Amino acid sequence: MSSLRNALPRRAHKERAQPSSRKKFGHLEKHKDYVERAKAFHKKEETLRILREKAANRNQDEFYFKMIRTRTEDGVHRPESEANKYTQDELMLMKTQDLGYVLQKLQSERKKIEKLAASLHSIDNQPTNKHILFAEDREEAKELQSQYSRSEIPLISDNIHTNIKRKIDRSYKELEARRTRLSQLQKMYMDMSMKKELRKNGRKRKLREDEIVSPTTEPVYKWRAERKR
Amino acid sequence: MKGGSRVVVEPHRHEGIFIAKGGKEDALATKNLVPGEAVYNEKRVTVQKEDGTKEEYRVWNPFRSKLAAAILGGVDNIWIKPGAKVLYLGAASGTTVSHVSDIVGPTGVVYAVEFSHRSGRDLVNMAKKRTNVIPIIEDARHPAKYRMLVGMVDVVFSDVAQPDQARILGLNASYFLKTGGHFVISIKANCIDSTVPAETVFVNEVNKLKADQFKPAEQVTLEPFERDHACVVGGYRLSKKKKDAE
Numbered sequence: 001m002s003s004l005r006n007a008l009p010r011r012a013h014k015e016r017a018q019p020s021s022r023k024k025f026g027h028l029e030k031h032k033d034y035v036e037r038a039k040a041f042h043k044k045e046e047t048l049r050i051l052r053e054k055a056a057n058r059n060q061d062e063f064y065f066k067m068i069r070t071r072t073e074d075g076v077h078r079p080e081s082e083a084n085k086y087t088q089d090e091l092m093l094m095k096t097q098d099l100g101y102v103l104q105k106l107q108s109e110r111k112k113i114e115k116l117a118a119s120l121h122s123i124d125n126q127p128t129n130k131h132i133l134f135a136e137d138r139e140e141a142k143e144l145q146s147q148y149s150r151s152e153i154p155l156i157s158d159n160i161h162t163n164i165k166r167k168i169d170r171s172y173k174e175l176e177a178r179r180t181r182l183s184q185l186q187k188m189y190m191d192m193s194m195k196k197e198l199r200k201n202g203r204k205r206k207l208r209e210d211e212i213v214s215p216t217t218e219p220v221y222k223w224r225a226e227r228k229r
Numbered sequence: 230m231k232g233g234s235r236v237v238v239e240p241h242r243h244e245g246i247f248i249a250k251g252g253k254e255d256a257l258a259t260k261n262l263v264p265g266e267a268v269y270n271e272k273r274v275t276v277q278k279e280d281g282t283k284e285e286y287r288v289w290n291p292f293r294s295k296l297a298a299a300i301l302g303g304v305d306n307i308w309i310k311p312g313a314k315v316l317y318l319g320a321a322s323g324t325t326v327s328h329v330s331d332i333v334g335p336t337g338v339v340y341a342v343e344f345s346h347r348s349g350r351d352l353v354n355m356a357k358k359r360t361n362v363i364p365i366i367e368d369a370r371h372p373a374k375y376r377m378l379v380g381m382v383d384v385v386f387s388d389v390a391q392p393d394q395a396r397i398l399g400l401n402a403s404y405f406l407k408t409g410g411h412f413v414i415s416i417k418a419n420c421i422d423s424t425v426p427a428e429t430v431f432v433n434e435v436n437k438l439k440a441d442q443f444k445p446a447e448q449v450t451l452e453p454f455e456r457d458h459a460c461v462v463g464g465y466r467l468s469k470k471k472k473d474a475e
Contacts, residue, residue, distance in 0.1 A: 118290040119256040119272050121301055123248055129302045129452035134435070134445045134463070160237055160250055167252040 088199075095196045102192060106185040109178055116175045120168075194218075202226060236274045238286055243300060244310040245332035249274050249286055257297055258286040259331035263358045268327040269293070287331065291454045294325040295388055295415040298451040299460035305447055307462065308411035312336040314382040316405050318369045318397065319343065319389035322351035323362070329386070330359045337361055340379045340405075344368045369397050372404040379405050385465075386413045390420040395434055399441035408466045412443060418457040427457035435461060442466050 018028035029037075069080050086094070133148065135141035198204070203224040212220050236251030238258065249258040251274060258274065264285040267273055272288040291297040300307060309315055311334045320326045320341035330339045341356070342365045343349045349366040356362040365375045369389055372379075385406050387398045398414055406412065416434050418427035435445050438461065445463035 114292070116253070117292065119249075119254045119288045121256050121291060123255055123257070123301070127301060127303045127449075127452075129450040131303055131450075132448040133305075134447065164235070164237060164250055164252065168250065168255050171253045171255070 092196075092199060095192070095199065099189070099192050099196060102185060102189050106182065106189055109182045109185060113175065113178050113182060116171065116178065120171055120175055122172070236276055238274065238276050238284070241300075243307055245334065246289075246300065247286055249288060254288060257289040257291065257300060259289055259328045261285040261287045262331050262334070262361070266358060268355055269322070269324045287328070289328050290324075291451075294328065295451060295455065295458060295460060296325050296386065296413070297328070298454040298458075299413075299415070299449050299462075301454070302449040302451055302460070304449050304460065304462055307413060308384045309333065309386070309413070313384055314338045314380065315340070316379060316382040316385045316401060317341045318385065318387040318401060320348075320352050320364070321345075321388075322348045323355040323364075325388070326352065326362060327355055327359065330362045333361060335361060338363065338380075338382075340365060340382065342367060342369045342375065369401060372401045376404055381405060381407045382410065383407060384411050384413065388415045390417045392421050394421070395437035395441065398438070399443070402441075402443070402465050406465050409468065410465045411463065412438075412465055413460065413462050414438070415451075416459045416461065417455075418459070427459075431459045431461075438463070 015030050016028070018025065022028075070078055072078065133144045135144050198221065203226075204221045207220045207222055236249055236254065238247050238249050240246075241248050241257065245259065247258045247260065249256050254272065254274060256272075261273065264283075267287065269290075271290060273285055274288065275283055275285050277283050289297045291301050296307070296309075309329055309332055311332065313333050314337060315329055315333060317326055317329060317339055320343040323341060323343075326339055326341045330337075333339060339362045341352055341362055343352050344367065346366060349364065352364045353366075356364040363378060365378055367375045369387075370393075382405050385398065385402055387394060387401075389397055391397060394414065394416070398412060402410075402412060414434075416431060418430040421430050421434065431448065435448065438445055443463055443465055444467050445461050447463070448459055448461045451458040451460060
């Protein structure tokens with residue numbers, strides 16, 4: 001009987017979305033998604049069961065040499081301390097290499113700025129320098145003054161293609177960005193070389209606030225003069 | 230619109246000087262007297278005119294040339310123009326000299342005086358390709374030594390950076406600068422007196438020039454390009470009468 005029913009074409013049963021009247025209960029899960037979720041859950045369940053079993057059957061006398069150096073604290077594994085992984089000399093060499101890399105980047109940045117600035121003269125901007133006109137007497141001075149105020153430096157014609165203008169703007173932006181990067185690199189280089197100097201041998205101390213001649217935000221150190229042959 | 234429109238070159242307020250505008254240029258430039266050659270690895274731009282001929286311009290770096298820095302600083306008149314005869318003291322390797330030679334063109338002359346043999350060598354090499362440059366490897370303190378080479382000039386440019394540079398300029402002007410000629414002098418405050426503020430040095434130098442029959446007309450500092458530098462421009466032995474006529 002049932003086989004006969006199976007032979008008849010049946011209307012496909014379509015899963016519904018959550019009806020609007022039941023929207024407050026949230027998203028209605030489809031069976032396909034449920035299967036996936038349930039499988040994942042059971043897999044984790046099984047894993048936990050196996051782990052529990054293993055823990056229960058654990059050999060009390062189990063020993064590894066790593067157990068001497070590392071341990072678990074409140075169930076969290078604390079890895080071996082790496083404080084003395086490198087010797088003083090090795091550390092010094094690494095610092096020097098870092099410093100060298102920063103210096104290299106700094107110099108390449110400086111060269112790039114030089115190259116860009118050589119052909120970007122901000123011609124349309126008013127110059128920021130000081131311009132003095134010499135006059136022999138009062139009258140001439142007045143004349144010069146009136147002349148100079150009238151003859152504003154004319155801007156270069158605006159008929160330049162917008163495409164060129166845009167490109168020039170972009171170049172100026174690049175120059176500005178490189179300049180900020182250069183100043184950052186310089187600061188970093190100074191900091192790093194200071195740290196490197198401090199790691200070296202030689203007696204030094206940090207100056208107190210009242211001992212610093214030109215005040216800075218950074219700490220100032222003084223090395224003791226050491227006689228060298 | 231192709232090719233030629235990538236860079237636009239327009240004449241500057243000063244005759245013989247141009248402004249190049251392009252993708253990466255917003256720069257002062259001079260028309261290259263020797264197309265296809267760069268003197269100090271400067272950038273060159275080529276533009277195609279409407280009739281199909283090509284013109285080459287060389288970008289003028291104000292960080293390497295005090296004259297370019299003064300022009301960008303808005304100096305009113307540099308007196309160096311096409312056809313002018315220029316005496317250039319302190320030519321060094323000839324970077325600025327090459328641009329001055331571009332400005333004065335084939336009808337003008339640049340007498341370039343440099344004391345150091347080392348940089349004089351570059352100067353001579355540059356002058357080999359530019360017929361309007363006459364290199365002179367001599368001490369500018371003794372103009373009598375090269376008086377046979379130099380004729381009367383319209384403009385003296387001095388960039389010698391010596392404590393007695395006003396005297397050097399006066400000496401050379403008395404030999405070679407025509408009456409009513411002009412001078413351009415670049416002053417590096419540190420080279421003259423590093424113990425007093427730059428402003429004081431400039432004032433002192435201007436006073437020295439005034440005592441030497443020079444009449445300074447204007448002074449610009451070369452601020453974004455050089456620190457504590459100034460450029461003074463003026464006339465020489467200007468007659469009172471001529472001034473009244475103006």
